[in-house]
Amino acid sequence: MMRTRFQGVARLVRHKALYRSPCLLPRVQLASAFGSSTESLVARFCPEKTDLKDYALPNASWCPDMLNLYQEFLEKTKSGGWIKLPSFKSNRDHIQGLKLPFGLETASDKQDWRLFTRSIQLEGQGYEYVIFFHPSEKKSVCLFQPGPYLEGAPGFAHGGSLAALMDETYSKTAYLAGEGLFTLSLNIKFKNLIPVGSLAVLDIQVEKIEDQKLYMSCIAQSRDKQTVYAKSSGVFLQLQLEEKQSQEQ
Amino acid sequence: MMRTRFQGVARLVRHKALYRSPCLLPRVQLASAFGSSTESLVARFCPEKTDLKDYALPNASWCPDMLNLYQEFLEKTKSGGWIKLPSFKSNRDHIQGLKLPFGLETASDKQDWRLFTRSIQLEGQGYEYVIFFHPSEKKSVCLFQPGPYLEGAPGFAHGGSLAALMDETYSKTAYLAGEGLFTLSLNIKFKNLIPVGSLAVLDIQVEKIEDQKLYMSCIAQSRDKQTVYAKSSGVFLQLQLEEKQSQEQ
Numbered sequence: 001m002m003r004t005r006f007q008g009v010a011r012l013v014r015h016k017a018l019y020r021s022p023c024l025l026p027r028v029q030l031a032s033a034f035g036s037s038t039e040s041l042v043a044r045f046c047p048e049k050t051d052l053k054d055y056a057l058p059n060a061s062w063c064p065d066m067l068n069l070y071q072e073f074l075e076k077t078k079s080g081g082w083i084k085l086p087s088f089k090s091n092r093d094h095i096q097g098l099k100l101p102f103g104l105e106t107a108s109d110k111q112d113w114r115l116f117t118r119s120i121q122l123e124g125q126g127y128e129y130v131i132f133f134h135p136s137e138k139k140s141v142c143l144f145q146p147g148p149y150l151e152g153a154p155g156f157a158h159g160g161s162l163a164a165l166m167d168e169t170y171s172k173t174a175y176l177a178g179e180g181l182f183t184l185s186l187n188i189k190f191k192n193l194i195p196v197g198s199l200a201v202l203d204i205q206v207e208k209i210e211d212q213k214l215y216m217s218c219i220a221q222s223r224d225k226q227t228v229y230a231k232s233s234g235v236f237l238q239l240q241l242e243e244k245q246s247q248e249q
Numbered sequence: 250m251m252r253t254r255f256q257g258v259a260r261l262v263r264h265k266a267l268y269r270s271p272c273l274l275p276r277v278q279l280a281s282a283f284g285s286s287t288e289s290l291v292a293r294f295c296p297e298k299t300d301l302k303d304y305a306l307p308n309a310s311w312c313p314d315m316l317n318l319y320q321e322f323l324e325k326t327k328s329g330g331w332i333k334l335p336s337f338k339s340n341r342d343h344i345q346g347l348k349l350p351f352g353l354e355t356a357s358d359k360q361d362w363r364l365f366t367r368s369i370q371l372e373g374q375g376y377e378y379v380i381f382f383h384p385s386e387k388k389s390v391c392l393f394q395p396g397p398y399l400e401g402a403p404g405f406a407h408g409g410s411l412a413a414l415m416d417e418t419y420s421k422t423a424y425l426a427g428e429g430l431f432t433l434s435l436n437i438k439f440k441n442l443i444p445v446g447s448l449a450v451l452d453i454q455v456e457k458i459e460d461q462k463l464y465m466s467c468i469a470q471s472r473d474k475q476t477v478y479a480k481s482s483g484v485f486l487q488l489q490l491e492e493k494q495s496q497e498q
Contacts, residue, residue, distance in 0.1 A: 092403045100402060111397045112374070116407035119375060119398035120368055125361070148360045149368035152420070153349060154341050158365035159432040160416035164409025171401070171408075183408040187436045 036240070038135040041176050045094055046086055056087035056131065061124025065199040065223050066145045073132045073141065085131045085172060090115050098241040100181070117168045125149045127161070131169055138177040138206035142169040144220070146196050156193035162200070162220060162230055163188055169204055170216050170234040177206045180214040180236030188232040198222075200229050212238045285489070287384040290425050294343055295335055305336035305380065310373025314448040314472050315394045322381045322390065334380045334421060339364050347490040349430070366417045374398045376410070380418055387426040387455035391418040393469070397445050405442035411449070411479055412437055415467050418453055419483040422465060426455045429463040429485030437481040447471075449478050461487045 058067055076082040088094055090113045120126025128145040144165055152158030167186055174180025194200045200220050207215045214236045220229040307316055325331040337343055339362045369375025377394040393414055401407030416435055423429025443449045449469050456464045463485045469478040 090400060090403070095403075113400050113403070114398040116399045116401060116410045126368060149363040150365045151339060151362050152365060152417075153431070154339070154344075154362070158413065158416070159420075159435070160409075160413025161365045163412040163416060163435060164407065167407070167409035167412060168401075182402070182442075183439050185436070185438045186408070186412060187434070189434045190432050193431075 036179060038176060038178075041179070042083060042133070042135060044098075045176060046083065050086070052086075052088045052093050054086040054088070055118050055121075056085065056129065059123045059128070061128060061145075061147070063145060063197060063199055066128065066143055069143055069199070069201065069223060070130060073143075077132070081136070082132045082134050085133055085176075087118060087129075087131070088115070089113075089118055095241060097244055099244050101239050101242055115168075117165055120147070120149050122147075122149075127165065129165060131172055133173060133176055135176065138173075140169055140173040140202075140204040142202035142204065144194075144200045144202060145198065146194055146200075148196050151196060153193060156195055157200075159188075159190055159230075162190075162194065163232075166202065166204075166218050166220070166230075166232050167234065169202055170218065170236060173204050173206065173216065174214045174234075174236035178209050178214050179238050179240055181239040181241070182237045184213065184235040184237050186232065186234050188230055190230045191228045192230075194220075194229050209238070214238065285428060287425060287427075290428070291332060291382070291384060293347075294425060295332065299335070301335075301337045301342050303335040303337070304367050304370075305334065305378065308372045308377070310377060310394075310396070312394060312446060312448055315377065315392055318392055318448070318450065318472060319379060322392075326381070330385070331381045331383050334382055334425075336367060336378075336380070337364070338362075338367055344490060346493055348493050350488050350491055364417075366414055369396070369398050371396075371398075376414065378414060380421055382422060382425055384425065387422075389418055389422040389451075389453040391451040391453065393443075393449045393451060394447065395443055395445050395449075400445060402442060405444055406449075408437075408439055408479075411439075411443065411469060412481075415451065415453075415469070415479075415481050416483065418451055419465050419467065419485060422453050422455065423463045423483075423485035427458050427463050428487050428489055430488040430490070431486045433462065433484040433486050435481065435483050437479055439479045440477045441479075443469075443478050458487070463487065 058070060073082055074084060077084050092113060117127050117129070125147040126149045128147065129142055131140055131142045133140045142165065146157035146161055150157050150161040163186065166188065167183055171183065201223055202218055202220045204216055204218045207217055216234045218232045218234070221227060307319060322331055323333060326333055341362060366376050366378070374396040375398045377396065378391055380389055380391045382389045391414065395406035395410055399406050399410040412435065415437065416432055420432065450472055451467055451469045453465055453467045456466055465483045467481045467483070470476060
């Protein structure tokens with residue numbers, strides 16, 4: 001039952017029936033849908049004070065290229081424009097006090113839930129990445145260093161590990177740029193393999209927001225832009241997160 | 250240098266220059282390219298006797314749906330047709346004695362290399378999956394149960410975790426069905442979220458092999474086929490693995 005609801009939402013949007021059938025979507029406030037400012041989304045998503053561990057910080061495994069480019073972007077955050085996104089263990093930590101719409105409610109048990117791209121916690125072995133977001137230009141940069149646990153062809157990152165990180169960077173960008181919540185499609189063309197331990201830079205741009213969908217593009221390449229690893233496009237569905245009722249908090 | 254070679258290969262294939270420029274591809278035996286039978290590929294890929302741990306075996310975390318369908322397919326392997334693929338920790342284990350063409354040689358250090366989709370080794374927490382392959386019909390079935398380390402939206406598998414497993418299942422199918430080695434493209438349409446801990450069944454079919462490329466399709470759905478999770482297509486480049494020289498073995 002639960003799993004049919006996203007399908008229902010997607011179908012409704014596709015058939016433009018969303019606005020005609022409010023009875024099917026009882027909790028959505030259509031009048032204010034997608035009215036949250038990027039600033040308020042960022043403020044909630046990137047709390048200034050938190051006890052949560054931020055996994056998007058340098059560690060001893062980062063290669064010099066990754067560390068240097070991280071410092072460059074960190075400088076850019078001081079003069080405004082760019083924001084460094086924190087990266088917590090689970091999306092649950094990012095959206096505290098909010099819940100998914102349409103009854104996509106989740107078990108509240110004590111399982112060790114982990115965001116897929118933060119599931120390997122040994123420094124340097126799995127995903128090392130950090131995302132910088134530019135609110136006014138609706139674009140992101142993700143610095144990515146794959147570790148040996150992300151192997152596909154011997155010595156190189158698995159294509160699926162890059163696909164997953166593209167999806168993840170799209171998802172954070174889509175949420176902050178326009179309350180994009182669910183991936184509708186992901187199309188990737190692979191050009192070159194990424195050697196394990198080296199840096200790949202993902203440049204993501206929101207191309208347009210139309211019919212409750214965010215259309216984005218991404219190019220993943222070496223720092224010097226001489227080697228393109230992959231190009232992709234992604235489409236996300238806009239859905240507004242809801243405030244939790246006080247008794248649920 | 251290393252990373253430009255795959256690009257070179259892809260470009261060569263695209264421009265049909267592969268056969269005109271043997272000097273660029275010194276180690277490829279064009280006369281026998283893609284001449285390996287599926288039987289010989291399977292025999293090498295699925296050794297009858299090995300000390301390597303097979304991660305595609307049932308464990309206590311498997312849900313009843315996953316276990317039942319696994320048993321059904323295991324029965325089908327006895328009457329011929331289907332083959333259960335073993336799943337080792339690294340692709341290095343599958344291709345022992347072989348190496349990648351075009352100088353895509355890899356570090357031989359003692360790092361703990363892990364295939365991305367086998368990197369989380371705690372039972373039930375990450376990927377649980379098993380692939381069955383049907384050589385004569387060039388199709389595969391992958392039984393997939395995502396654990397809580399594969400989370401995206403709270404309580405559901407990350408879209409990227411499904412994308413990565415599609416790529417992985419495509420890659421094993423492409424290799425055994427026709428020496429497909431590298432993902433050229435991956436296009437996914439997501440329809441529904443997969444609840445963590447439940448079973449998704451991926452049906453993969455080789456649609457055609459043309460111009461050194463394998464074209465494949467996949468549908469991921471619930472066991473009863475009432476819920477489609479995603480549909481995708483994938484294109485892989487054919488490249489022949491080379492025998493290692495004896496001094497390299």
